Amino acid sequence: MFKKTPIAAVAAVSLLLIAGGCAATNTGKSVAPQATAPAAAPAAAPAAPAVVAKKVDYTAMSPAELAEYLIFEAEGYDLKQPTQEGTTGRARLVQDEIQKACSLGKGKEIDDKSREKIMALAASTIKYPEGGIKLGDWKKGRELAWSGYGYRTAHNPDNHAKGTPGGNCYNCHQIATDRTGGDIGPSLTGFGKIRGMDPDTLKYAYDVIYNPHVYFACTNMPRMGASGVLSQAQIADILAYLFDPNSPVNK
Numbered sequence: 001m002f003k004k005t006p007i008a009a010v011a012a013v014s015l016l017l018i019a020g021g022c023a024a025t026n027t028g029k030s031v032a033p034q035a036t037a038p039a040a041a042p043a044a045a046p047a048a049p050a051v052v053a054k055k056v057d058y059t060a061m062s063p064a065e066l067a068e069y070l071i072f073e074a075e076g077y078d079l080k081q082p083t084q085e086g087t088t089g090r091a092r093l094v095q096d097e098i099q100k101a102c103s104l105g106k107g108k109e110i111d112d113k114s115r116e117k118i119m120a121l122a123a124s125t126i127k128y129p130e131g132g133i134k135l136g137d138w139k140k141g142r143e144l145a146w147s148g149y150g151y152r153t154a155h156n157p158d159n160h161a162k163g164t165p166g167g168n169c170y171n172c173h174q175i176a177t178d179r180t181g182g183d184i185g186p187s188l189t190g191f192g193k194i195r196g197m198d199p200d201t202l203k204y205a206y207d208v209i210y211n212p213h214v215y216f217a218c219t220n221m222p223r224m225g226a227s228g229v230l231s232q233a234q235i236a237d238i239l240a241y242l243f244d245p246n247s248p249v250n251k
């Protein structure tokens with residue numbers, strides 16, 4: 001609706017201008033141009049320009065309003081596109097509580113109360129495997145850690161029947177010495193060798209992978225468990241990759 005309004009309004013204004021122009025030209029040649037033109041303009045113009053100015057004058061929008069406009073109304077993103085989780089593009093853009101709380105404080109130091117709230121929200125999302133946190137298969141974990149496959153949409157959507165979604169860890173972390181990773185997050189090279197494998201350390205790593213906001217409120221790291229990208233078993237495989245002495249991470 002919002003999307004169509006400015007177009008309709010622009011069309012309406014154009015028509016009015018054309019009509020006004022014609023009227024002026026016609027009457028200009030006749031007796032009383034001044035009397036006809038102003039009379040026509042105020043009668044029809046007030047409503048339409050007000051709508052146009054409000055909807056598409058970017059300079060009058062706050063950064064938040066502009067972002068909302070560009071995302072939801074300007075057709076820059078296909079809101080109807082189907083997603084692998086069975087919703088639409090639009091649903092992905094709706095912020096959950098943690099995202100909202102973090103967006104409010106963007107660019108500012110997060111206050112203690114908000115931090116506590118975010119950490120508590122994050123903690124409530126974490127589910128643990130029956131029988132406790134154990135290491136899985138580091139080779140599977142390596143595959144997952146070095147794969148960014150899955151959940152991408154747009155023109156070439158990932159087909160989950162053809163590949164398992166990965167954890168995308170390599171894009172942000174240096175993980176092992178045999179391959180080069182990203183540096184948005186801290187290096188995880190030698191993780192198990194350096195930190196040991198006691199239950200608290202395993203739980204810490206599990207929690208961070210499941211929902212890192214529980215330790216790092218408003219972090220850039222995605223919530224791989226909480227958002228359903230990785231299963232508990234897959235997280236166990238990635239933990240093995242991080243902790244197993246035979247994994248290249250610890251060589």
Ligand code: HEC
Pocket residue numbers: 145167168169170171172173184185186188205208209212216218219220221222224238
């Ligand atoms: C979009 C970037 C990004 C991705 C993808 C990402 N991380 Fe992170 N990770 C971070 C950042 C940034 C931090 C540091 C936390 C902070 O200060 O915000 C972090 C922290 C961590 C930590 C804690 C490090 C420490 O020194 O205690 C672990 C463990 C970790 N990530 C593992 C992973 C794993 C495993 C994956 C893949 C499943 C992953 N990360 C994917 C950005 C990312």
